[in-house]
Amino acid sequence: MTPRHPLTPGRAGTASAALALVLVSAAAGSPVSAAGGEGGEVPQGAVAYRTTAQFTTAGRARDLLLHPDSKKLYVGSDDLPETAETESGLHVLEPADGTLRGTVSQAPGPTGTLGRRAVRQLVAPLPGDGAVFVYPLRGIGTAKEGDAAAAGAWVPGGPVTDAAPGPTPSTVLVAQGSVLSEVDIATASVQRSLTLEGGERFAYDRTRGTVWFTDFDNRRMHRVDLASFKVAATVELPAGDGFAGFTEVDPETGAVWVGLDTSVVVHDATGKPIGSINGGGVDMPRAAGFDAATREAFVVWQDPGDTSQPGSDGDGALTVHRTGDLKEAARPVVLPGNHAQSGSAAVAVQPGGGVVFVSDPAAGRITRLERATSPRITRNPEDRTVAAGAEASLTAQAEGSPAPTVVWQVSADSGRTWQAVPGATSTTYSFKAAVADNGRRYRAEFTNHAGVSRTAPATLTVTAPTAGGATGGTTGGATGGGTGGAAGGSGDSAGTEGSAATVGGSGSAGGSAGSSAGGAVSGAGTTPTGGALASTGTAAASLAGGALVLTAVGWALVRRTRPRGTTC
Template sequence: MTPRHPLAPGRAGTASAALALVLASAAAGSPVSAAGGEGGDVPQGTVVYRTTAQFTTAGRARDLLLHPDSKKLYVGSDDLPETAEVNESGLHVLEPADGTVRSTVSQAPGPTGALGRRAVRQLVAPLPGDGAVFVYPLRGIGTAKDGDAAAAGAWVPGGPVTDAAAGPTPSTVLVAQGSVLSEVDIATATVRRSLTLEGGERFAYDRTRGTVWFTDPGNRRTHRVDVTTFQVTASIELPPVGDGFAGFTEVDPETGAVWVGLGSSVVVHDASGKRLGTVKGGGGADTPRAAGFDAGTHEAFVVWQDTGDTSQPGSDGDGVLTVHHTRDLTEAARPAVLPGNHAQSGSAAVAVQPGGATVFVSDPAAGRITRLERATSPRIVRGPEDRTVTAGAEVSLTAQAEGTPPPTVAWQVSTDAGRTWQAVPGATAATYTFRAAAADNGRRHRAEFVNDAGVSRTVPATLTVTAADTTTGGGGTPPTPGGTASPTGGSAGGAGGSADTVGGAGSTGGSAGGSAGGSAGGASGATVGGTGGTAPAGGALASTGTAVAFLAAGALVLTTAGWVLVRRTRPRRTG
């Protein structure tokens, strides 16, 4: 059963309402399309990242890695100073969905080969199938996987390792020891080759193009090193941004562009060294500390940390995650605030799930990992259309919207031309159906879609309700819209009046015209023609004048509505 509109009483329809609806629709023309709509708190289709979970099960997280094969979340951690009874240092393996600890590998070899509890400072690369290569203080290169009792490892000769990346072969890694860049064997830590640069301690490796970008913030330069020859092939000047502090150097594996977190900005150059632009974000005293990339969405994810120094202007203790299109550096999502994420206890790290649906950000100061999920505010793809119906007719309005997560819908109605809106009780489906009442005339209807990213509303649709035709064709003295027919055309008849007066006082020709006119007039119960005169031999249908013109118009209307005209013929009276 179709419910009536909840704000007005229903009204039964009649068979004649169908004809009135057809004629009214033809007169009104095509319905107005309302697709498009408007955003509420944010524009339609706005991308946001919302916090869905926080894990405090892995100590002071220093680096993150989502394993591409096993899908496990690997976390390299230090001990939390405030938990003296527990040492959380080591390699933690977590379930990405809820942060459950699968295992912890805390033991790794020292410089003499003796096992001991080791912090993990950097995750270098995934191992095939499962596990990770990592760096532990001061010069350790280790490997372990979920469930291992202890890590394998060896110590690199020379100074402390300041940065590392996967090497040009599966058995090697690239390490920086200050301004010295080396290729090192993973199993033995043997140095295969090395290069000493002017300065710096951080770098990024572009495996696709065989290039290392080694950043020297003190001299405002980044050097391009050919991995095959292990020689510098170009030096790119960096802009004088901030105090020269280098938060990170990362390469977009898809485009080869190098992103350098420098001072309070991120400076981006393409694979050839051409300057592409500068990314700003975070605001206030925030500085860029980590970056990750997703080839599927062509986006870069940058973590900005507050300095944690409240004496500095703009310092609020909160960090932020920003997302940018890698092709033009424009914003791809609204910035997501990271409460309490500051740099006093170390730099944050970021891991991006392929496709960009989920992002993990570490917060060393708070000893937690924040899981953020992508959401897109509703985008209207179909809206309700303006309608004209008769009272008692069934009305169905439909709206659709896209969004992540899928938005819910609620219909609203306005009785004051859209100045105020009320929710329609129970109308929470894509199609809202009700029976129109006379009181619904002029009311506007819209659908409101809501999800975690925002609110969007359709363009309102206006409902026009006309009075239903409740006449039956009999009784009383009906009006005479047809007036008096031509004297030569006979009477058009009064089907709505006396059943005995079909053709009026006309002649034989007039009787035929009266019969046709009576049938046309019967639909509304009105007398179409008046008293006729004597028709010529051709009869009423061959004559000219008002009666013939009206009959032609009536036949056109009825033909358009799909009605069949049935004539009933009565014998002429004689005498």
């Protein structure tokens, strides 16, 4: 059975990885885009639970309770039938690794004599530390870590079949078959009682002062008003074989969840049907827990353990559902070997839903599961243009729990195929852009236990490196020939000198004219695009055309300086 009290609400911290996908170089760049990218086999931000540990330090676990104050994991246990060890009692474990902190195994019998007692159900946490629990057949006990023995008393009447925290700190509610009673914890004396038509299990909604008493055999629930201790309404349950699973109340909404045969039926706080959850097979719902922070319900399903029954595979499952619409909030988790032949499983949820504990009475173990969220891309790159030889740096941003790892990928065929970049597994990948990188696409792939997500790709455009003013001067000089080309590199002033030069055997006029034009081309020594001879064919053709023009200008200058009547 599961604890019948709401744990103190809280929020578990979520690990995150902050990485940024930005293309930067010596040239100015544009900012990255808003969130986007794509998920892999699961959507971005998908929730999943994974097994991180299994504890075998507490015998055959019958119930679990995470103490809201001390944070210890209390386990009510029985002996494992196939072992000679006596492992029954109240065990206290370290939730992180299952280390046994202590065991309280002694409790009073019906005559007050101490003896080793199994703990069947954990009812409520004690202030600070410790727990109230039920032990066979009618014992109500209290103990905490370090106690040599539990305090306890026996309730008069039949065996206790269910229990929950009472309306006051000093009382508990107990069911003895169809009899519901409020009992003093210290003395087990009955304060008041009510006999119903049938049933033996119930759930208590403290916020609304309501007890939902379930009669599985007759397929109905009775809503008991705790103030008057009378039945206020009766709700019919779906017809079936009458198999009893659990009755639990969502402390936030007051909705009552009932495990029935191979499904869970849910009614609101007034008893109106909301919907149902079908296990989709032969597995039976045996426990449920709720988390107020995430507004999720955690249901444990056990296999019947009968291999002759079609569909029975011996494995159970944990499913997680939104309490608002009952839809799945996380992928189901297979619980290998968890079947109902040795008793019902129990579940305890850490506030915030970061950690969940599920007992397996058949195997004598407790499974610890941690919440994981698949990577969610929060920033994407935009297309960039960099010069060949300049450094390009890629950084990526995503969040997930646990923090995802990153691998950079590159595509040379417009995104049809992708390959991992060797060694690019850190948050930033930097490299010198080469002409061969022109048109390539880059993306980051983030991975954790919950899935894989990828950023949107960015296209890298690589231009030729700039060569400054020397390009224009050299080109002009080469066109004109002679020594005048050397002057072209000096820009406009060199060009003016070249214009005034006279024709000589060394071809200085042509060189000077070329220098002048070269200075005009180079300007202040910068070439925006295609200014280098080593650039694209278009740039080379442009320079060649410019050389022809410069030659024509040179001849015009020569003709202008000749005296009239002079011939060549």
